[in-house]
Every structure is written in structure tokens, then in C-alpha cells.
Amino acid sequence: MWEAAGVEGAETSSMKEPRYLRIARELAADIGARSWPLGERMPPEPELAARFGVSRETLRNALREVESWGLVSRRKGDGTRVRRLAPVERFDTSLNSLEELTQYGRDAVREVSATAEVTVDAELAAVTGFPVGAARVRLTTLRRAEDGAVVSWSQVYLAPEDAAVVSGELGRSTRLISDLLAERTGRATHRVDQQVRAVPMPAEPAGVLGLESGCPALEFVRRYFDVAGELFEVTVGVHPGGSFSYRTTLVRSGQ
Incomplete structure (x- = not known):
């Protein structure tokens, strides 16, 4: 380093x-x-x-x-x-397929730090795409590097019945939650819509990551859809702006 x-x-x-x-x-x-x-x-x-x-x-x-x-x-x-008290390990990832997304999940260890039942309001609906008034379980999760340092913070939103199905696996599995749901319920992920934007670091993840609130951050919103087109999982993740780069490959159509 x-x-x-x-x-x-x-x-x-x-x-x-x-x-x-x-x-x-x-x-x-x-x-x-x-x-x-x-x-x-x-x-x-x-x-x-x-x-x-x-x-x-x-x-x-x-x-x-x-x-x-x-x-x-x-x-x-x-x-x-x-801006930070200790150097942060950099992550450079390329996610161009569902298979690569699965591998990313296996490479970074997940830890569930909090669980809460929430009702989707207008603000949360705008972020997630879930209907206003829907009941969801919110899982606050951390990803750690090999040395134990926290490198990202996320909140995962699931239907209560789906959260109940995978609750016993979350504390000891590094697999993606969507993979666990597919195994337990048979609902396979058909499409993931992802939005990435630069945001000021929110106060809650800033405290966990050891950063100053408002410093540069990247927000990832991933919406998981099954083969019927139903939205069944949304993950809102925050990464320190200086520790994570995202790479994608664009190919001209018709070539």
C-alpha cells in the first residue's frame, strides 16, 4: 500500500x-x-x-x-x-454480466449490521422503485476487505417473506442475496438495472467507514428483476469516492 x-x-x-x-x-x-x-x-x-x-x-x-x-x-x-485516518484499500471492478456481479459478491465479505421493517414512503419509492406504502425489510450491510477494514456500506430492501427465507444464511454466507433467494424460492434474477452517481457521503456510512460526512462518494443503486419482470430486491450501496473505481466496456452495435 x-x-x-x-x-x-x-x-x-x-x-x-x-x-x-x-x-x-x-x-x-x-x-x-x-x-x-x-x-x-x-x-x-x-x-x-x-x-x-x-x-x-x-x-x-x-x-x-x-x-x-x-x-x-x-x-x-x-x-x-x-479526510481519513488510515489508508483505504482500492477496489477496481468490472461488472458486465450477472456472473461477474456474483463473483464480486464472493470476493467481498458481507456483514449484516442492522435489520428493520420499513414502509416505503415517496422518497424511498423514488430511489428503489417500490410502490409507496409497501412493507419492506431493510438490511444494513457492510463489506470488508481481507484485513477487516470496512470498504463499503449498503442497505438492501426485500419483501418480508423473502427476508424471512434467507435470514438464516446472511450471517455466514458471502453469496449474493439474490442468489440465496434463487436457491430458496426458485426465483432467478433475470435483469439487474444499475444506477451509479456521485453523492456527498451520508452521515451514517461516514461513521462506519471512518470518513467525514459530505466527502466524495459513489452511490450504486441496483434493482433486481425476475423473469416475470417483478422487482424483488433493491440494494443502495455507498463507496468512498477515492477507494472504488467502476469499469465497463462499451461495444458499438453491429460490429
């Missing part, structure tokens, strides 16, 4: 490690130790450069590295702000 290529012209130590990278590691350690609270500005560049006894350019290279780890954001006129 901490390896990085050198920058042309960077100052180096006797061990041939770029000085900017050593400084970046020290700054990351300070951030992890909460020397500066989440959302707060770090000291200005001249002050940090003087602290480490380096040029402004070397200091900027260090800050760029820390930014690439997802720890800070840097904006002209706003300085450098702390």
Missing part, C-alpha cells in the same frame, strides 16, 4: 528512498495518531516544509502521495484537509 514510484528531481536519502515519501509516511502516521481531527486543515505548506527542512516542491510531492492514499484532500484556497 505504501510503495510508490519516485518523482523526477525528488530529494533522496542515503537509502535512496525519496525524501518526499519518507515525509509522506510521517504525515500519514501523524494523521493516524489524530494530530489533526477529521475535516480539519493541516498546517500550511510553508510551516510543514520548515518542519521537515525541505523545499516547498518536496513537501508538495509528499502531500500528493498522502492524497493518493485517500487520507487528505487538497484544494486551492482551502488548503489540505484530513
